[in-house]
Amino acid sequence: MERREFIKKSCLTCAGLSLSTALMQSCSSAYVVMGSIEDNRIALKKSEFFYLKKEKPMIREWVLVKTEKIPLPIGVYRFDDNKYAATYLECAHQQCEVEPEGDHLQCPCHGSEYSNTGKLQKGPAEADLKSFSLTTDEENIYILLK
Ligand code: FES
Secondary structure, three states: OOHHHHHHHHHHHHHHHHHHHHHHHHHHOOOEEEOOEEOOEEEEEHHHHEEEEOOEEEEOOEEEEEOOOOOOOEEEEEEEOOEEEEEEOEOOOOOOEOEEEOOEEEOOOOOOEEOOOOOEEEOOOOOOOOEEEEEEOOOEEEEEOO
């Protein structure tokens, strides 16, 4: 292989790796919606958990809800159409923002792990995440703040 051809192939391989890394990052990034607080609750449409991938219907496990009044997002986990869990994504250790990682939550700062309902599974944190009660109707999930 000539030097010029080798360099050309190497660059194409690097470009391919960079692209696949970017795609993997975008695939793993959480889906975020903006919510508003009314009557001490936040309404989230159940339809936010559904999307199309190459025209195939897919279901998200997590939707993160941000509001202007609450500093960190609330993570809403979908078990099924009528069962959800809502957790405030502030680590109980030193208040970093925890992130969905598959079906659990992980703190990027020092590695604490929590279940999808916010139960502590691994320290250094020593307490569960704050969780919220929920109600649902046909269309919406309501996160109750009090
Ligand atoms: Fe989350 Fe330390 S802040 S483990």
